[in-house]
Amino acid sequence: MDSPLKIVTHSPEETRDLGACLGSAASEGDVFLLNGQLGAGKTCLTQGIATGLGVQAYTRSPSFVIATRYQGRCTLHHIDLYRLEDPMEIWDLALDEVLGRDGVGVVEWAERAQGMYQVDALVVTLGQLDGPSSRLVEFEDASGRYRPHLEAIHGQFPTHAKS
Numbered sequence: 001m002d003s004p005l006k007i008v009t010h011s012p013e014e015t016r017d018l019g020a021c022l023g024s025a026a027s028e029g030d031v032f033l034l035n036g037q038l039g040a041g042k043t044c045l046t047q048g049i050a051t052g053l054g055v056q057a058y059t060r061s062p063s064f065v066i067a068t069r070y071q072g073r074c075t076l077h078h079i080d081l082y083r084l085e086d087p088m089e090i091w092d093l094a095l096d097e098v099l100g101r102d103g104v105g106v107v108e109w110a111e112r113a114q115g116m117y118q119v120d121a122l123v124v125t126l127g128q129l130d131g132p133s134s135r136l137v138e139f140e141d142a143s144g145r146y147r148p149h150l151e152a153i154h155g156q157f158p159t160h161a162k163s
């Protein structure tokens with residue numbers, strides 16, 4: 001399989017379906033680092049991941065909370081670093097103790113905490129692509145830990161032809 005794996009979605013629903021596929025393949029200790037600009041679809045993908053993990057509650061990015069926990073077949077730690085005002089706040093979140101241990105971790109605006117924790121993560125980058133409803137979603141699995149996840153996605157979604 002090509003690395004990174006590139007998928008195009010054409011609607012928010014498709015991005016949620018892609019997230020659900022990833023969430024279904026996820027297990028304890030997995031960490032998904034989401035990057036991409038405002039409105040790229042990070043929360044949308046997270047909603048799908050939550051569905052795939054069997055979370056019933058609606059997943060969103062609350063106004064003043066950086067870290068939220070949801071219960072599905074395992075815990076989902078949803079961390080959104082957008083509202084981080086002072087980089088030092090990251091240390092208060094103790095991400096090293098939250099990510100890669102119990103449950104599944106999803107971090108929006110993960111670039112803002114780059115190098116501040118050590119985890120074997122799947123890096124997911126979302127970006128706009130020809131028109132308002134298309135998104136290019138790239139999955140980078142540096143270690144190979146996420147190969148089964150990417151195979152599941154590869155089997156269900158057509159890959160992006162252009163490189």
Ligand SMILES: Nc1ncnc2c1ncn2[C@@H]1O[C@H](COP(=O)(O)OP(=O)(O)OP(=O)(O)O)[C@@H](O)[C@H]1O
Nearest residue numbers: 009010011012015038039040041042043044133135
């Ligand atoms: N293919 C698509 N996938 C995901 N979202 C899409 C797509 N097409 C259009 N959208 C729209 O783009 C927006 C994505 O919003 P979302 O909150 O998921 O982005 P985000 O990356 O989390 O942004 P933020 O950094 O502000 O939290 C939504 O309004 C959604 O309806």
Ligand SMILES: [Mg+2]
Nearest residue numbers: 042043061108
């Ligand atoms: Mg968001």
